[in-house]
Amino acid sequence: MRLRLVPQETSFDFFKRAKLWLGISALMMVVAMASFLWQGLNFGIDFRGGTTIRTEASEVVDVGAYRDALAVHELGDVSITEVFDPSFEEDQHVAMIRIQAQDDGEAISGEMIETLKTALDAVAPGIKFVSVESVGPKVSGELITTAVIAVALAIAAVLVYIWLRFEWQFALGAVAALVHDVVLTIGVFSELQIRFDLAIIAALLTIVGYSLNDTVVVFDRVRENLRRYKQKDLAEVLNISINETLSRTVMTSVTTLLALISLYVLGGDVIRGFVFAMIWGVLVGTYSSVFVASTILLKLGVKRDWSKQANTTGNQFSNIDA
Amino acid sequence: MLQIDLWKRVLIWLVCAAGLMLALPNGFYTRVEQSNDAAADIIAKGETPERLETAGQWPSFLPSGLVNLGLDLRGGAHLLAEVQVEDVYEARMDALWPEVRDALRPERDTVGTFRRQPGPADEIRLKLSKPDGMARALEIVRGLANPITTLTGVGANDIEVSAQGDILVVRLSEEEKIASDDRTVRQSLEIVRRRIDEVGTREPTIQRQGADRILIQVPGIGSASELKEIIGTTAQLTFNPVVGRGSDPDAAPGMGNKVIPSLDEEGAYYTIEAAAVVTGEDLVDAQPSYDQNGRPAVTFRFNTSGARRFGDYTAENIGSPFAIVLDDEVVSAPVIQSHIPGGSGIITGNFTIEESTNLAVLLRAGALPAGLEFLEERTIGPELGQDSIDAGKIATIVAFVAVLVFMGLSYGLFGLFANVALILNIALIFGMLSLIGGTLTLPGIAGIVLTVGMAVDANVLIFERIREELKSGRGPAKAIDEGYSKALSAILDANITTFITAVILFAIGSGPVRGFAITLGLGILTSVFTAIFVTRLMIVMWFERRRPKTIEV
Numbered sequence: 001m002r003l004r005l006v007p008q009e010t011s012f013d014f015f016k017r018a019k020l021w022l023g024i025s026a027l028m029m030v031v032a033m034a035s036f037l038w039q040g041l042n043f044g045i046d047f048r049g050g051t052t053i054r055t056e057a058s059e060v061v062d063v064g065a066y067r068d069a070l071a072v073h074e075l076g077d078v079s080i081t082e083v084f085d086p087s088f089e090e091d092q093h094v095a096m097i098r099i100q101a102q103d104d105g106e107a108i109s110g111e112m113i114e115t116l117k118t119a120l121d122a123v124a125p126g127i128k129f130v131s132v133e134s135v136g137p138k139v140s141g142e143l144i145t146t147a148v149i150a151v152a153l154a155i156a157a158v159l160v161y162i163w164l165r166f167e168w169q170f171a172l173g174a175v176a177a178l179v180h181d182v183v184l185t186i187g188v189f190s191e192l193q194i195r196f197d198l199a200i201i202a203a204l205l206t207i208v209g210y211s212l213n214d215t216v217v218v219f220d221r222v223r224e225n226l227r228r229y230k231q232k233d234l235a236e237v238l239n240i241s242i243n244e245t246l247s248r249t250v251m252t253s254v255t256t257l258l259a260l261i262s263l264y265v266l267g268g269d270v271i272r273g274f275v276f277a278m279i280w281g282v283l284v285g286t287y288s289s290v291f292v293a294s295t296i297l298l299k300l301g302v303k304r305d306w307s308k309q310a311n312t313t314g315n316q317f318s319n320i321d322a
Numbered sequence: 323m324l325q326i327d328l329w330k331r332v333l334i335w336l337v338c339a340a341g342l343m344l345a346l347p348n349g350f351y352t353r354v355e356q357s358n359d360a361a362a363d364i365i366a367k368g369e370t371p372e373r374l375e376t377a378g379q380w381p382s383f384l385p386s387g388l389v390n391l392g393l394d395l396r397g398g399a400h401l402l403a404e405v406q407v408e409d410v411y412e413a414r415m416d417a418l419w420p421e422v423r424d425a426l427r428p429e430r431d432t433v434g435t436f437r438r439q440p441g442p443a444d445e446i447r448l449k450l451s452k453p454d455g456m457a458r459a460l461e462i463v464r465g466l467a468n469p470i471t472t473l474t475g476v477g478a479n480d481i482e483v484s485a486q487g488d489i490l491v492v493r494l495s496e497e498e499k500i501a502s503d504d505r506t507v508r509q510s511l512e513i514v515r516r517r518i519d520e521v522g523t524r525e526p527t528i529q530r531q532g533a534d535r536i537l538i539q540v541p542g543i544g545s546a547s548e549l550k551e552i553i554g555t556t557a558q559l560t561f562n563p564v565v566g567r568g569s570d571p572d573a574a575p576g577m578g579n580k581v582i583p584s585l586d587e588e589g590a591y592y593t594i595e596a597a598a599v600v601t602g603e604d605l606v607d608a609q610p611s612y613d614q615n616g617r618p619a620v621t622f623r624f625n626t627s628g629a630r631r632f633g634d635y636t637a638e639n640i641g642s643p644f645a646i647v648l649d650d651e652v653v654s655a656p657v658i659q660s661h662i663p664g665g666s667g668i669i670t671g672n673f674t675i676e677e678s679t680n681l682a683v684l685l686r687a688g689a690l691p692a693g694l695e696f697l698e699e700r701t702i703g704p705e706l707g708q709d710s711i712d713a714g715k716i717a718t719i720v721a722f723v724a725v726l727v728f729m730g731l732s733y734g735l736f737g738l739f740a741n742v743a744l745i746l747n748i749a750l751i752f753g754m755l756s757l758i759g760g761t762l763t764l765p766g767i768a769g770i771v772l773t774v775g776m777a778v779d780a781n782v783l784i785f786e787r788i789r790e791e792l793k794s795g796r797g798p799a800k801a802i803d804e805g806y807s808k809a810l811s812a813i814l815d816a817n818i819t820t821f822i823t824a825v826i827l828f829a830i831g832s833g834p835v836r837g838f839a840i841t842l843g844l845g846i847l848t849s850v851f852t853a854i855f856v857t858r859l860m861i862v863m864w865f866e867r868r869r870p871k872t873i874e875v
Contacts, residue, residue, distance in 0.1 A: 002874075003731035008793075054706065087713055108699070110547025130703035132546070139402065139697045150830040154823045161819055199765050202835045205827050206772065206842065209820035213776070216819055217783065220812040248779075248786040255728060255782075256775030259721035263771045266720055268713035270394075270706075271764055278772065 006247040021291040032187020044197030049101030049137035051108045057124040058091040065123040076100045085269040101137045108134040147201040169300040174215045177293035181211045199274045207281030214289035253286045344753030354380045387756040392763035397704030398541035399549040402697045405510045407503040409692035411444035416596040433459045438577035446492040453488040509691045514553045546699040559602035562594040564643040585651040586672045592652045599635045604628025608685035610678040618678035619670045629665020637661040714767035739860045740781040743852040750848040763837030773845030780853030783809045798873040
């Protein structure tokens with residue numbers, strides 16, 4: 001007996017409540033944008049400049065005492081958070097200290113780090129700085145620009161690729177789903193104020209790739225079924241296609257999630273934000289390829305006249321619509 | 323139908339075997355690393371019994387390429403430095419000023435007297451007392467220009483000379499600035515590399531980034547400040563004529579001169595001519611040594627042209643003082659006692675032995691042509707890196723096992739085929755990473771874990787398709803064949819789009835993000851390969867042997 005997450009035959013009607021799903025998605029995007037505009041992202045030093053120090057001490061972290069010890073040095077905005085992870089030893093107490101960018105364009109000086117270490121050593125004897133990262137404001141500005149360019153470029157490249165391989169309606173549907181995923185991911189980072197750094201951009205692009213993966217598989221089947229069922233209307237063909245690929249969609253999401261969740265739980269706190277973004281992206285991406293991309297495709301309609309290409313059906317590479 | 327040519331079969335297995343072989347050394351990371359280091363030492367420093375023994379820890383007939391561990395896994399320091407290319411313009415102008423002066427002097431009758439005016443550091447501004455002679459002055463100064471060859475501008479000169487009323491302005495041309503910037507950055511890169519090599523750390527990464535930046539990554543070093551100390555000191559040695567000595571740091575130096583402090587005399591300042599007689603660039607050697615009184619000092623030797631200039635200058639200026647200037651501080655200002663012809667000399671000062679040794683090293687390596695500004699500094703402790711490796715290992719293994727079990731439960735025998743392919747897949751990723759000398763970073767490990775999850779996708783697509791074909795009543799062989807051919811377009815489209823994003827990430831990202839892009843991209847390539855070639859071959863081989871009447875996927 002095989003493990004089956006999805007029954008062999010399904011015939012869900014994914015468009016019965018199309019308006020409701022589109023409404024929910026639109027609402028969530030509005031909430032995400034509002035949250036982004038309202039409280040903004042908790043940018044890491046990659047994007048904002050400044051310094052983060054990861055400290056390790058054998059005594060319990062006393063955030064207040066740390067703060068007082070650093071206050072004399074007038075560093076401006078200093079935030080101290082304690083880090084927890086199941087993999088830490090009994091006497092391993094880790095904190096992250098973030099210091100705002102100092103006036104000049106350069107990174108923080110080595111002497112300053114030593115001074116801070118001495119100051120903290122007074123309240124937490126034997127404290128170690130296991131990592132110190134400092135980014136000058138000059139670079140961080142550029143990093144934001146390149147990050148935005150990267151995401152925009154990825155979406156544009158994908159738009160072009162799908163347009164070439166399918167038709168423009170498919171491309172618009174896919175890109176709508178991508179924008180949806182990116183906006184919702186940024187929204188969740190803004191809402192939960194999880195640190196947003198360079199690695200999260202990598203996660204965002206992976207989400208773009210993953211969500212697309214899902215969308216393309218569905219679309220590929222739609223294209224095939226449009227030829228097979230020439231008499232059925234578009235909604236029906238879309239439904240059949242989604243139902244046929246449903247088992248695969250769920251399988252792949254589950255294996256990916258299995259891998260990601262083990263990384264989330266066991267992979268250490270350093271990349272937890274990164275993995276969180278990807279888990280969220282897989283969930284949202286799977287949802288959007290069915291309920292956003294396909295619904296938009298339905299609303300846009302597709303050219304059904306395939307007669308001109310009827311003589312080229314023998315080859316799977318022949319259906320390039322450019 | 324279900325036929326694969328023999329040569330294709332052999333090729334597929336050969337690729338897999340090669341991947342496994344290339345990945346193998348990573349399973350014995352420490353041992354192979356020690357062996358490689360020892361082998362490198364034998365070549366560099368000669369054989370010793372211990373080195374031979376360590377080198378023998380790993381058989382030489384096996385591949386010994388390893389995946390580099392990124393700084394976030396190994397610990398070390400990372401610096402992003404911006405070369406202050408404008409610094410060079412000023413030095414160029416200071417060097418040009420005596421030439422301009424000497425060229426105009428014989429023409430006093432036409433151009434009148436002239437004085438250098440204060441202005442931006444990268445210009446020479448001359449005020450002529452006879453503005454009518456401007457045309458002649460322009461002509462003379464333009465005669466000093468040298469043609470430069472660039473890709474764009476044919477016949478461009480290195481300097482631009484123009485007149486603004488009665489002021490003659492000399493500055494570097496735009497073409498020359500671009501060429502000079504490029505030279506400066508390259509020179510800085512080379513010097514940074516030499517300095518880091520002198521200290522002898524392993525596998526440093528020193529790369530140019532963009533127009534004027536240098537990325538420096540040194541694994542295993544204690545902190546970014548330590549690294550900055552190694553590369554940070556400029557060690558610009560010059561010999562300048564001394565104009566005067568005083569105690570006022572703000573004294574008016576006069577045009578073409580500058581006031582700089584003394585290195586070890588508190589409160590003493592020297593006024594010196596900004597244009598140096600000889601610079602550290604003419605040095606061929608510098609060694610730590612001792613002066614007559616047994617105090618640490620540094621001896622140096624000039625090349626021929628430096629020696630000649632130094633000799634001429636000392637011959638002409640017996641009795642006047644000259645300054646030995648190190649990084650804009652006067653080390654000493656002895657009076658020239660006699661003509662010094664040999665081109666060698668000694669720098670004395672209140673050095674400790676360590677300082678004199680360091681100074682010699684810095685002088686030998688050469689001066690950085692321009693200052694460095696550090697835009698990014700990261701130090702990652704080795705403990706944190708090790709923690710990340712350990713956590714990453716456990717997470718990968720757990721993810722792996724979970725996916726294997728899940729695939730087995732879902733697809734039975736076919737799931738098993740997919741699992742073998744998955745294991746091969748990971749081996750291939752490591753093999754290719756070792757082959758191209760790729761770097762594994764923490765996000766890179768995440769990329770591998772993600773690949774574990776996503777790599778099965780191609781197989782899932784195929785298996786689901788085979789199921790559908792079986793359901794619609796096709797025989798096993800036909801169903802398998804159709805399953806593969808019909809799933810192919812979806813597999814390709816899905817993976818090409820993901821690959822596009824990986825390429826963009828690689829092109830734009832840096833450091834850890836780039837590491838992630840590499841593993842993600844390689845993962846896509848290997849997973850497509852394993853799905854459409856390896857599992858297919860396994861299924862075909864199984865099918866040929868068993869010839870089942872019915873199959874269950």
